[in-house]
Amino acid sequence: MQVPTVDELLEPKLQFATGNEAIVYGALLANCRFFAGYPITPATEILELMMKYLPILKEGYCIQMEDEISSLAAIIGASWNNYRTMTATSGPGFSLMQENIGYACMTETPCVIVDVQRSGPSTGQPTKAAQGDIMQARWGTHGDHYIIALYPNSIQENLWLTIRAFNLADKYRVPVILLSDAVIAHSREKLVIPFQKNVELAKRVPVTIDREKYHPFRTGYTQSTKVPEMDKFGDEYYTHLTGLTHDIKAYPATESAEIHEKLVRRFYEKIADNRQDIIRFEQKYIEDAEIVVISYGISSRTALMAVEEARKKGLKVGYLRLITIWPFPHDIIYELSNKISKFIVVEMNLGQIYHKIKEHSGSNCEVDRFNSIGGKIPHPKEIMKKIKGGPIKDEIID
Amino acid sequence: MRSSTELRQKYLREELLPTLFCSGCGNGQILNYTIRAIDDLNISQDNLVFVSGIGCSSRLPAYIEADGIHTTHGRAIAFATGIKITNPDLNVIVFTGDGDLAAIGLNHFLQAVRRNIGITVICVNNETYGMTGGQLSPTTPVGYPTITSPYQNIEFAFNLSFLAKAAGAPYVARWTTANSRQVINSIKKGLQKKGFSFIEIISPCPVSKKQFKNPKDYLNFFLNETVRYSSNVNNETSARMFKDLNECFTGDYLGKIIIGEIVDVEKPSFHELYKQLKERSLNEFWKNKAK
Numbered sequence: 062m063q064v065p066t067v068d069e070l071l072e073p074k075l076q077f078a079t080g081n082e083a084i085v086y087g088a089l090l091a092n093c094r095f096f097a098g099y100p101i102t103p104a105t106e107i108l109e110l111m112m113k114y115l116p117i118l119k120e121g122y123c124i125q126m127e128d129e130i131s132s133l134a135a136i137i138g139a140s141w142n143n144y145r146t147m148t149a150t151s152g153p154g155f156s157l158m159q160e161n162i163g164y165a166c167m168t169e170t171p172c173v174i175v176d177v178q179r180s181g182p183s184t185g186q187p188t189k190a191a192q193g194d195i196m197q198a199r200w201g202t203h204g205d206h207y208i209i210a211l212y213p214n215s216i217q218e219n220l221w222l223t224i225r226a227f228n229l230a231d232k233y234r235v236p237v238i239l240l241s242d243a244v245i246a247h248s249r250e251k252l253v254i255p256f257q258k259n260v261e262l263a264k265r266v267p268v269t270i271d272r273e274k275y276h277p278f279r280t281g282y283t284q285s286t287k288v289p290e291m292d293k294f295g296d297e298y299y300t301h302l303t304g305l306t307h308d309i310k311a312y313p314a315t316e317s318a319e320i321h322e323k324l325v326r327r328f329y330e331k332i333a334d335n336r337q338d339i340i341r342f343e344q345k346y347i348e349d350a351e352i353v354v355i356s357y358g359i360s361s362r363t364a365l366m367a368v369e370e371a372r373k374k375g376l377k378v379g380y381l382r383l384i385t386i387w388p389f390p391h392d393i394i395y396e397l398s399n400k401i402s403k404f405i406v407v408e409m410n411l412g413q414i415y416h417k418i419k420e421h422s423g424s425n426c427e428v429d430r431f432n433s434i435g436g437k438i439p440h441p442k443e444i445m446k447k448i449k450g451g452p453i454k455d456e457i458i459d
Numbered sequence: 460m461r462s463s464t465e466l467r468q469k470y471l472r473e474e475l476l477p478t479l480f481c482s483g484c485g486n487g488q489i490l491n492y493t494i495r496a497i498d499d500l501n502i503s504q505d506n507l508v509f510v511s512g513i514g515c516s517s518r519l520p521a522y523i524e525a526d527g528i529h530t531t532h533g534r535a536i537a538f539a540t541g542i543k544i545t546n547p548d549l550n551v552i553v554f555t556g557d558g559d560l561a562a563i564g565l566n567h568f569l570q571a572v573r574r575n576i577g578i579t580v581i582c583v584n585n586e587t588y589g590m591t592g593g594q595l596s597p598t599t600p601v602g603y604p605t606i607t608s609p610y611q612n613i614e615f616a617f618n619l620s621f622l623a624k625a626a627g628a629p630y631v632a633r634w635t636t637a638n639s640r641q642v643i644n645s646i647k648k649g650l651q652k653k654g655f656s657f658i659e660i661i662s663p664c665p666v667s668k669k670q671f672k673n674p675k676d677y678l679n680f681f682l683n684e685t686v687r688y689s690s691n692v693n694n695e696t697s698a699r700m701f702k703d704l705n706e707c708f709t710g711d712y713l714g715k716i717i718i719g720e721i722v723d724v725e726k727p728s729f730h731e732l733y734k735q736l737k738e739r740s741l742n743e744f745w746k747n748k749a750k
């Protein structure tokens with residue numbers, strides 16, 4: 062029987078779609094053909110739709126695994142069959158995935174992990190939005206490592222950033238975490254589904270050298286990048302992957318400080334060298350701003366409302382939205398901090414990115430914060446009070 | 460048939476030899492049996508993927524000239540599931556130990572059996588955690604002293620083959636490292652099964668288990684204290700059980716090591732059923748499209 066194309070399946074058109082749906086459409090357009098997941102509120106619809114769509118597509122497979130640990134394990138394994146692979150979860154499942162996120166970092170396996178954030182810790186409030194996993198996304202797995210994390214703030218951007226997540230994962234051979242939250246996941250908005258020909262798809266660094274000379278973790282054969290060329294299972298290159306510290310031949314080298322440092326520093330450098338390509342942010346009303354409100358994800362929507370309200374009142378307030386959360390866009394923070402007098406960091410946690418902003422701000426810039434947890438999206442009026450300088454809550458003890 | 464030297468040249472990464480295994484360890488024998496089974500079946504090295512978790516036996520894939528993935532503790536079968544589903548043409552072989560498979564990874568094992576994923580799992584069961592120095596494992600017989608059961612183990616052991624049988628595996632065999640021919644044949648049979656195959660090999664760890672002074676004692680133990688499986692013992696849940704903890708070393712066993720082919724049946728594999736599922740999904744898709 063004839064297999065439909067993605068365009069035939071999705072029928073590009075204007076839709077009134079949820080954030081979770083947009084992630085699925087983005088993944089399919091990005092040629093994701095393997096998904097493994099485990100049901101969890103508020104991410105479950107991604108698994109449900111993948112179960113519906115993937116079998117229809119050529120070489121598409123989807124499986125509901127026994128837990129989140131095995132879901133990530135399965136997509137890492139499948140990634141080595143030259144598949145673009147994804148899993149989706151929320152806080153409790155994201156905690157379980159940390160073990161294999163480290164494994165994906167160590168073996169430099171491209172994969173996309175969606176974390177639809179809900180209130181924690183533990184089971185918390187399953188249906189309530191939160192932004193409490195920002196630091197876990199960066200530092201959840203043990204040891205020095207680097208990941209990329211993106212955080213859209215609309216349904217349409219969910220689609221584009223999902224595609225971008227796959228591209229970055231392949232280009233830099235790193236797990237990419239796509240952050241979302243319960244509100245973006247379940248809200249409906251206008252969504253334009255593009256034709257696949259209008260979607261830019263990046264490629265993995267292909268193997269350019271003979272089998273005899275090929276070492277799986279050597280870099281710089283034909284390109285100056287610090288991302289190694291990637292073979293796949295079932296080809297003539299015999300690659301042995303391991304979570305142990307390994308040399309360029311991928312052989313375990315657990316006793317050598319030198320090899321370990323070289324390897325782990327390269328994980329950092331391959332991202333750091335490409336910050337320009339990876340980092341995206343959105344800024345508005347910055348020109349003459351004296352105060353800049355910084356936010357990301359769902360809370361940036363109300364933060365922008367507050368900024369626009371302030372502008373109407375003639376207050377010189379600017380808006381900065383982080384789209385790439387990790388690597389952290391410290392250049393723009395430093396640059397702005399030398400021009401303005403105050404940052405206000407609006408987040409749905411008790412202060413996570415706030416500390417990064419403080420770390421990278423010049424000494425003349427004050428950093429204030431507005432935090433809201435329990436599923437309450439920061440109200441523009443409350444943010445407004447903060448802009449006007451009023452303390453809303455007692456200072457949080459860090 | 461290739462000689463040992465030829466097999467070593469063809470299948471092993473000689474620059475990594477000698478292996479890190481202790482003298483008297485069963486892993487070398489099991490590697491030998493696996494390579495011979497693969498060679499007998501003429502399976503292309505390009506088409507092989509070895510998957511393992513953490514532990515002594517999980518270090519085996521590193522020595523083989525083929526694709527290999529040494530994963531996280533207990534998760535080998537979950538990785539193998541993703542690999543096999545997205546490329547059913549690959550021969551996926553999992554090396555795992557009793558700690559890796561039966562403790563931290565037991566759920567993944569049982570779920571893969573239930574799904575009938577077409578992978579071959581070779582479990583090197585030495586009834587202890589060898590890599591960390593001989594701790595209690597879920598297959599340590601009741602009554603054994605280990606360094607984490609200094610006053611004798613009071614927990615009953617899993618018989619992994621009977622677990623696999625209960626979960627519905629279409630091929631299960633259980634041997635000791637002393638049964639060379641039988642192990643090779645079982646691995647060959649397992650590799651030819653379309654669904655899940657499980658080969659459990661009771662293996663010596665002379666370093667951790669002090670009751671066996673040398674490999675020869677172990678070999679004799681395996682040859683003398685095993686009984687061939689028959690339908691009479693299919694309710695057996697523990698490999699060895701002692702009437703009384705004090706009988707541990709008296710040799711007066713209630714049950715011995717059960718060996719043999721435990722299951723060999725035909726059953727549709729995940730991949731065959733998924734093919735049909737894909738057909739159904741397409742049917743429905745075009746039917747809805749026509750509406």
